[in-house]
Every structure is written in structure tokens, then in C-alpha cells.
Amino acid sequence: MIDMAEDSRKKVERALLVGIRTPDETAAEVEEHLDELADLVRNLDIVPLEPVVVNLHSPMPQYCVGTGKAREIAQLLQECEADCLIFDNPLTPSQQRNWERLTHSCVIDREEVILDIFAERASTREAVLQVELARTRYSLPRLTRAWTHLSRQHGGGATTRGEGEAQIETDRRLLRRRIRQLEEELKTVRKQRETQRKSRRRNLVPHGAIVGYTNVGKSSLLQALSGSELLVKDQLFATLDPTTRRVPLGENLEVLLTDTVGFVRKLPHSLVEAFKSTLEEAVLADFLLLVLDISSGQLDAQWETTLSVLKELGADEKKIIVVFNKLDLLDRDAELVLLARLNGLFPGAYYISTHTGEGVDALKARLTAIAAENFQLLRVKLPPGRHDLAALAHASGRIYEERYDEAGELELVFTIGPVHRHKFLEYTI
Numbered sequence: 007m008i009d010m011a012e013d014s015r016k017k018v019e020r021a022l023l024v025g026i027r028t029p030d031e032t033a034a035e036v037e038e039h040l041d042e043l044a045d046l047v048r049n050l051d052i053v054p055l056e057p058v059v060v061n062l063h064s065p066m067p068q069y070c071v072g073t074g075k076a077r078e079i080a081q082l083l084q085e086c087e088a089d090c091l092i093f094d095n096p097l098t099p100s101q102q103r104n105w106e107r108l109t110h111s112c113v114i115d116r117e118e119v120i121l122d123i124f125a126e127r128a129s130t131r132e133a134v135l136q137v138e139l140a141r142t143r144y145s146l147p148r149l150t151r152a153w154t155h156l157s158r159q160h161g162g163g164a165t166t167r168g169e170g171e172a173q174i175e176t177d178r179r180l181l182r183r184r185i186r187q188l189e190e191e192l193k194t195v196r197k198q199r200e201t202q203r204k205s206r207r208r209n210l211v212p213h214g215a216i217v218g219y220t221n222v223g224k225s226s227l228l229q230a231l232s233g234s235e236l237l238v239k240d241q242l243f244a245t246l247d248p249t250t251r252r253v254p255l256g257e258n259l260e261v262l263l264t265d266t267v268g269f270v271r272k273l274p275h276s277l278v279e280a281f282k283s284t285l286e287e288a289v290l291a292d293f294l295l296l297v298l299d300i301s302s303g304q305l306d307a308q309w310e311t312t313l314s315v316l317k318e319l320g321a322d323e324k325k326i327i328v329v330f331n332k333l334d335l336l337d338r339d340a341e342l343v344l345l346a347r348l349n350g351l352f353p354g355a356y357y358i359s360t361h362t363g364e365g366v367d368a369l370k371a372r373l374t375a376i377a378a379e380n381f382q383l384l385r386v387k388l389p390p391g392r393h394d395l396a397a398l399a400h401a402s403g404r405i406y407e408e409r410y411d412e413a414g415e416l417e418l419v420f421t422i423g424p425v426h427r428h429k430f431l432e433y434t435i
């Protein structure tokens with residue numbers, strides 16, 4: 007780990023955002039992306055200023071934009087007294103350095119903003135390790151940095167070391183060693199989680215994962231369904247660690263649901279990589295609840311981003327139940343038009359509000375049906391000595407008929423899940 011003196015670093019406060027518009031993007035798209043970048047930036051306690059959009063036919067190697075434009079932006083940065091330049095598109099390490107030399111300011115891109123938000127939020131051992139690994143990998147080719155835009159000091163971040171070649175080589179070696187250490191530590195933590203996961207699978211209760219764009223209400227949904235408290239915040243990436251809860255559905259039925267980390271457009275690949283084990287919950291689940299925020303103007307982007315991350319994880323072929331949340335925020339007139347359109351596009355979707363509870367029961371009914379699919383109807387005759395099985399049928403199944411015959415044998419018609427089913431098979435009639 008590279009140590010830096012905190013006092014030699016300057017905290018960034020105001021940022022000028024830059025969006026690059028390529029010929030295949032509309033102005034509205036670029037604007038939407040910049041709005042989202044502004045949200046992300048606010049999450050780091052940096053004030054985003056009015057953004058600059060640069061039209062670009064082909065990327066330029068030195069600054070990503072042409073030299074003239076770069077000078078203009080540098081000038082603007084000074085005029086509006088911003089101390090940071092943030093690009094919505096990725097910058098190469100050398101472009102980043104060129105910009106820092108040109109502007110004498112902190113220059114970062116969307117990927118680094120997202121990495122930093124994750125770094126601020128990570129709290130469990132696994133999340134902390136995953137984020138540190140992603141950040142250390144990211145900083146390896148970007149060693150000479152003189153700025154910080156973080157309120158806290160994190161590992162694998164910017165460094166203020168000198169630019170001497172020998173120094174850089176030493177730092178790189180240290181970072182590489184740290185990467186290996188982190189990979190080892192993560193392996194251990196993951197093994198532990200794997201064990202927990204296996205014990206869950208032995209239960210054979212249907213297991214769903216809640217996936218979707220960040221801030222759409224995934225944790226709120228799990229809270230509404232399971233009745234237990236979770237971290238719900240109007241904040242991007244409030245949830246970084248998967249949390250599994252039992253959702254009781256009455257009559258001995260239940261499903262397990264896992265809340266997962268939210269997705270975002272242009273989620274840095276290093277982060278998808280880092281969070282793959284966390285997102286594996288989605289890969290291993292029996293079904294997915296894909297949550298979308300119906301009040302967002304960016305439904306298409308939410309849908310596409312979520313689906314493309316699922317694809318990358320190999321989880322896009324699963325049974326997907328689409329859930330539109332935040333119905334309460336819809337303007338009633340707009341609602342009818344929008345619902346008609348969505349009904350056509352997503353037949354079988356659910357429309358809910360975790361705030362008012364609207365639609366939650368219908369979704370529960372669907373989950374109940376999924377849980378019930380696992381249950382099989384059995385007709386058995388239990389000998390007098392098998393009170394234990396009679397008790398088990400009552401405790402874990404649903405009884406339809408029950409009567410004793412003259413021989414004192416108990417005839418039972420009931421449904422039972424796969425966990426205990428085999429115990430009854432020798433008595434079926």
C-alpha cells in the first residue's frame with residue numbers, strides 16, 4: 007500500500023463536467039448521461055457545474071478532444087473557478103495526465119467517480135476488498151496523481167509521490183503485491199460465503215435475486231416482502247452486499263430473496279469483475295425479480311443496462327419477473343398512456359409501490375405460485391407407529407384430507423416440498 011501525507015492533497019469542491027457526443031448519439035442521450043453523472047458526482051460531495059458537450063467525430067489521442075477544444079475547456083475551468091474536470095467517457099491514463107498538466111487540476115472520469123462512490127459505501131469485508139482491488143487495478147497505470155476528490159483516505163487511490171521513474175517502478179511493485187494480497191484475501195472470504203450459499207441450497211426453497219438499476223427500490227421491495235429492515239436510502243449504490251431474506255408466504259410456503267448491488271450505465275468493467283461473486287447470487291438464483299423505476303425518464307436505459315449486465319453474468323436466460331416500482335410517483339394522466347405502452351412491451355409485469363403497498367400483494371401471489379410449484383400432492387397411508395411423519399406432514403405441508411381407518415392407519419392427502427418428500431414415498435397409495 008502506498009502511503010501519502012493527507013495534508014499534501016487538496017480536496018476538490020467544484021467540478022466541470024464534460025460529455026463527448028459521437029455521431030451515433032443524440033443530444034438528449036448525452037444530456038441524460040450528464041444528468042446522471044451530476045448525480046453521481048453529488049454523491050461525492052462535489053458540486054457539479056453546468057456541463058460542456060463536445061461534438062466529436064473521432065477520438066483524439068492526446069486529450070480525447072482536439073487541442074483547441076482542450077485549451078477552451080481549460081480556460082473555462084479557470085473562469086468558473088472549478089477545481090476538477092470530470093469526463094463522462096473513459097480517459098486513458100495518458101490522456102488523464104495530459105489534462106492534469108494542461109489544467110493543473112484534478113481530472114477524472116465516470117469510472118473513477120463510480121469507483122470512489124463504491125469505496126465510500128463499502129462496509130463489509132468482502133465489499134471493502136472488492137472495491138480496493140478494483141481501485142488498485144485502476145490506479146496501477148495512473149501512478150502520479152496530485153489530487154484527491156475523496157473526503158476519506160482509501161487504499162489504492164491517488165498518490166502524491168514524485169514522478170521519478172525509479173519511484174514509480176517501486177510504487178508499481180507495491181501495488182502489484184497489494185493486488186495479489188487482496189486476491190488471496192478475497193478467495194478466503196468468498197469460500198466462507200460459498201459455504202453459506204450451499205447450506206441455503208440444501209433447503210431447496212425457491213431462491214430469487216432482486217436485480218436492477220441503482221436506486222429503483224430493490225431494498226425497499228425486499229423489505230416490503232420480507233417485513234424485515236434493510237438499508238434503504240435515496241442514494242446511488244446504497245446496497246453493495248447481497249442480503250438474503252426469507253419471504254414467508256403462508257401455508258408453509260416461502261421463497262428466499264437476495265437483494266443485490268445496483269447497476270449503472272457504463273458500470274466500470276473492473277467493478278463488474280470485482281462484484282462478480284456478489285452478483286453470482288443472480289446467476290445461481292432460480293428466478294429474478296428485475297425492478298425498474300416507473301417514474302424515471304430513463305426506463306429504456308435502466309432496462310438495457312440491467313439486461314446487459316445480466317448477459318455478461320450469463321443470467322439473462324433465467325425466469326425474469328419484471329416489477330415496475332414507484333407507481334405512486336406517476337402522474338395519473340401520464341400513467342394510463344405509459345401503462346398501456348408497458349403492458350404491450352412487458353406482458354405479465356407487476357406494477358407496485360413499496361411506499362403505498364399497492365400491487366405488492368399481487369406480486370406476493372406470484373411468488374406463492376412459484377413456491378407452490380415445488381410442492382407435490384401426495385396420498386399416503388401411515389402405520390400407527392409413524393406419528394413423527396404425521397407431525398411432519400402437518401408442520402411442513404398442507405393437509406387436504408386426513409382420516410384414520412379401522413386398522414388405526416392414518417390416511418393423508420397433502421402437499422409437501424422436496425426436502426421431506428422422500429420420507430413419505432414408501433407409504434404412498
Ligand SMILES: Nc1nc2c(ncn2[C@@H]2O[C@H](COP(=O)(O)OP(=O)(O)OP(=O)(O)O)[C@@H](O)[C@H]2O)c(=O)[nH]1
Nearest residue numbers: 220221222223224225226239240243244245268360
Ligand atoms: N416514491 C417512492 N419512493 C420509493 C419507492 N420505493 C423506494 N423508494 C425510494 O427510492 C429510494 C431508493 O430505494 P432503495 O430501496 O434504497 O433502492 P435500491 O434499488 O435498493 O438502491 P441501491 O441499493 O442504491 O441500488 C429510497 O429513497 C426509497 O425510499 C416507492 O414505491 N415510491
Ligand SMILES: [Mg+2]
Nearest residue numbers: 224225244245
Ligand atoms: Mg439497495
